[in-house]
Amino acid sequence: MPKERWVGRPVPRVEDRALIQGQGQYVSDIHFEGQWAMALVRSPHAHAIIRSIDIKAAEKAPGVRAVITAEQFPELQRPLPGMAPIAPPPLAYEKVFYVGQPVAVILAEDRYLAEDAVELVSVQYEPLDALTQVEEAAKDHVVLHPELGSNILDHVHYESGDSLQALEKADHIIRATLRLGRVSAQPMEPRAVAAHYDAVRGQLLVYDATQSVHRAQERIAEFLQMPPDHIRVVAPEVGGGFGVKNGTYSEEALVVWSAVHFNNPVKWAGDRFEEFLGTYQEREQVHEVALGINQDGTLVALVDTYYQDNGAYPGGGMIVARTTARNLPGPYRIPNLFIDGRTVLTNKVPQAPYRGAGRPQGHYIIERMLDRAADTLGLDRIAIRMKNLIRPNDLPYAIGIPDVVYDSGDFPGAFHDLLEIVDVEAFRQRQQEARQQGIRLGLGIANYVEVSAGFGFEGVKMELLPGGRIRLSTGATGQGQGHRTALAQIAADTLGLAIDQVEVVEGDTGGIAKGIGTFGSRTIIMAGNATKKAGDGLIAKAKEAAARILEAHADDLTFAEGQFHVEGVPSVALGWSQIAERLQELGEPPLTHEDMFGSNTPTYGFGSHALIVRVDEKTADIKIERYVIVHDGGAIVNPLLANGQVIGGTVQGLGSALYEEMIYNEDGQPLTTSFLDYRLPGAKESPDIEIHHRDYPAPSNPSGYKGVGEAGIIPSQAIALSAVEDAFHDLGLRLDYAPITPGRLYQALAALQGGHAE
Incomplete structure (x- = not known):
């Protein structure tokens, strides 16, 4: 048998x-005999000239083995590898461009002594005006990196059909300015690196909390100018990554350089504060959108001009703007597209792909615009989606952006199943009854396509x-x-x-x-x-x-x-x-x-999400009552693991939809640098999530696998705002900024109700 x-x-x-x-071993558990701990002197300014660095007192501190600046070692002025068209040096030596940028290194016998010595380094700065608003930075009145000649780091442009003409011929043009706030990934384990150099054999062993050991090996080899086969990189247990542990960082270069230069093991393990100051962030964009639509709800054209706030260097953020563009049409038939996006440098922590990496932003725009269009035309938000969803007999369907061809699935079928599971009619009746008792319930719905792999x-x-x-x-x-x-x-x-x-x-x-x-x-x-x-x-x-x-x-x-x-x-x-x-x-x-x-052919998972919220009209507190997902992940290897990925992504998405935001003041100072100010969803905020799989094997690979890691996070911001709007539909609430925090919602309600929320 x-x-x-x-x-x-x-x-x-x-x-x-x-x-x-x-019994799991993380980088923090690595202890080489005689290793030194590394701590960093970081810039307190978002934009400043470095006039001088005085390290004399730090060099005399107990247990300190070395104090390092880029002025002492010209090789530390070389650009970090893997970042183009401009990269920072491992240590800033003329200017600093964001709060948290490394300026000097302390190597000491233990971490406590190293951190004590950090306080003894005296750096004289001449502060400069900081660019913190992406629209202003895009005007190039002040160029952060003169060698580039512009703050525009990258420009993405796609056209399909004749969008501008089609827009003018549409029965209605819906316009909106939509914004997404910046978020921090905050994996459970902060970034960490430990290195041991065997000078006799010329071999370097690196333990790195990275998502890509071979990419790390390539970076390290290029920076140290060593043969890659002389470098072994090991990622032991890695406590979360979400994209931000996949890029080039100063700390990695400084640890391996120090280990080789001093022929002594070195380790750095970041703390939670450093996660806020030094680990790449994401999401922050502003979109000027116009949606052309006919009276019967048929989509005619989408025109979107957007800016992505990339921070001071290209940590990987250019990919995000391009992925945003590829996701803007969602699973809908839009015959005419005009998409123009710019990645812009500012004086903030660099951006890099964070779970979703442009997929949530693109879907946020189309789903928000569909809500806006339905409300403007007096149509049902569900009906307008069902009318425009790509049908199974449309597949394969080229969406109008190069190399994006949806190849499998049943988008309307998944959406229909979701609506039946939620029982929308019963919810609407309950919503009306609750409103009569002063309780605000709202329903948000969204569809998505999860474009995965493909290279x-x-x-x-x-x-x-x-x-x-x-x-x-x-x-x-x-x-x-x-x-x-x-x-x-x-x-x-x-x-x-x-x-x-x-x-x-x-x-x-x-x-x-x-x-x-x-x-x-x-x-x-x-x-x-x-x-x-x-x-x-x-x-x-x-x-x-x-x-x-x-x-x-x-x-x-x-x-x-x-x-x-x-x-x-x-x-x-x-x-x-x-x-x-x-x-x-x-x-x-x-x-x-x-x-x-x-394979250079992506896979296309898809699905539909529904969210029911209960909102306290007096406090603007938002509670999640129900969350339902119908999801296609192709051939599923392990349903338990697939569910875990979808649930984890969904909870993260709810964080960036309802709670999380990195806030900077006009001087570029980050104001949310602890969990007292930056709220993550915990067990209390996380709902029971119902997942229903619909498995359409991918035709692009022999086993039919598709990605599932982003499925939960893609539509989360869109449906959260949609659900809250729905709770106050009778008041005409319009939300244009994610996250919709209680404070932001309170202000929006107060504006609607004549200056005070009741």
Whole structure:
């Protein structure tokens, strides 16, 4: 009888036992003998000239081993690798461009002594005016980096059809200025790096809380001008990443440089305050939008001109503006598009992709404009969406932006299912009854497409171990997603083994020579298919080995349920453990096979979300009553893990929709730099989330996998504002800024009600 397949089963995570028992190893747990701790002197100014740095007192402080400035070491004035067209040096040496930019390094015997010495470094600054408003920065009255000649870092422009003419011919033109506030990712584990240099062998070992060990290896090799194969980068357990642990940072370069220069182990582990000051942020955009629509609700044209506040350097934010553009049409038929976006430099912490990375922004715009159009035309918000959704018989559907062609699914079907599950008619009746009792209930609904992967490759190396176990190494680096479980499930099915016979090693350049990493909901698509390919390759090699052992021809052997046997002679068979044992006895090397899967075609998951909120009209407090998701993630490897990804993304999305915002004053000072001021959703704010899967396999990869990591976060800001508006529909509430915090909502209600909220 065939063994039950592992893929498709809600297998509990194999990673969890060690983690919940406190046996997981993070960078902060790494302790090299004699290591020094690194602390940083950071700029208190958003924009200033550095006149002088006095380090004499710090050098004499107890336990201090070195104090480092860029003036002392010209190599620390070189631009950081991987950032274009302009990159900061690891240490600022002429000017600073944001609060928190590193200016000097303290190396000391422990972290406490290093941080004490930071206070002894005296830096003389000449403050300059800070650019904090993206629209003003885009005018180039003051150019932050004169060598660029402009604050416009990148320009994205797409046109499809004749949008401007179509807009003028539409029955109605709906216009709005829509804004999204800046947010901070705040992973559970702050960024951290530790490095040990073996000067005799010329080998550098780096432990890095990164999402991409091979990219980190490339950066470090370029900065240190060392051969990449002399550098091993290991990401042990990584406590969350969400995109912001995927880029180039000063701290990484400074740790590895210090370890090599002083031939002494060095470690830096950031604290929560440094997460606010030094880790890249995201979301902040302003859009001027015009939507052309006919009286019957048919969409005619979308014209959007937008700015993305990128902060002081391109931490990766250009990708965000481009992904925003690719997501603006959502799952709707819009025959004419005019999209013009600019990524603009300001005196703030640099932006880089954060979970969603432009997908939430694009969907926020189209969903908000559909709400606005429905209200203006007196149409139902649900009906206007259903009318314009792309139909199954429209697929494949080119949305009008290069290389974006939706290829699978049933968008109206998912939306219809969502509406039935929510029971909108019953909700409307309850909403009216509640309003008569002074209770405000609101419903927000939104549809989305999750564009995932679509570039690069990922590799998997398999090795047959004694006892028939399999070691699977991959460059994909997890941060809590459950890769070791999901990839083990795929490998177990391919090789006919139990899942506990597969050991998955991720995030170690010593385990596999090439890789890209984990971001953009790409790992199961890339590494999952690579696992199947590597497994098939290992089976082919094992057939050759089994044929030698059985003195048979490989073509006469068949493989099934983990056994190799001569066709027609089922009694003569070898399992993986027997092959491993015989090869060892014969003195032959263990069987290994390495393979890769690459694809330049994205996958297109999709879904619909519904949110019901209860709003206190007196306090503007917003409580979530119900959250329902109908989601397509292609072929699902593990429903438990898929649900975890969708739920986690949804809760993060609710944070940026209702609570979280990085606020800067006019001088570029961040005002929300602790959890006292920057509110994250906790268990109390997180609702029970109902998830209903609709699995349409992706035609673009052999296994039919799609991404799920962004599914929860994409529509969250749009539906939160939509739901709150719906709660006050009778008052004509219009919300144009996410997040809609209680304070912001209170002010909006007060304006509607003649200066005071009742």
